[in-house]
Amino acid sequence: MQIRKRAGLLALVMGAALLSAVPAQSASAVTPPPCNGGSVCFWSEDGFSGATWEWSAASGYRDMPPQFHDHVGSFVSGVNACFINWDPVQRRQVLNGDWRATYLEDFGGRIDGVGPGSC
Structure with missing residues (x-):
């Protein structure tokens, strides 16, 4: 009986050591791609894929291009x-x-335009 307890304890210790050696991953492994400062970068599909469009705050208000009107899958903002x-x-x-x-x-399915600064 003593041998069985020791074997069980050894298995627990080895399992814990193995788990601590494996790095933890975050719940979301997605990292946004870079976008120029002063711009918002848009993608037509989720996960930063599909067609892209970069809007610059210096250009003022702009309607979304036809392929992005009510169809923004993902974005990265480098400006308010x-x-x-x-x-x-x-x-x-x-x-x-x-x-x-x-x-x-979410709102990407309704977006019509983008403008600089605060709403």
């Missing part, structure tokens, strides 16, 4: 900006450093 839906009027404030890898099922 305001995402706008016109019907019904809704606004979403985006801050420098904000990003979303999955946005199409």
Whole structure:
């Protein structure tokens, strides 16, 4: 009986040692790609894939290009900006450093335009 207890204890210690040697991974392994300062980078699909469009705050308000109108899958912001839906009027404030890898099922499915600064 004593041998069985020791074998069980040894298995627990070895298992714990093995688990501590494996690095923990975050719940989300997605890392946003870079986007130029002063810009918001848009992708047509989730996960920063598909067609891309870079909007610059210096260009002022812009309607989304046709392929991005009501169809932004993901974005990375390098500037404060305001995402706008016109019907019904809704606004979403985006801050420098904000990003979303999955946005199409959220406001990305309604976005009509983007403007600089605060909403």
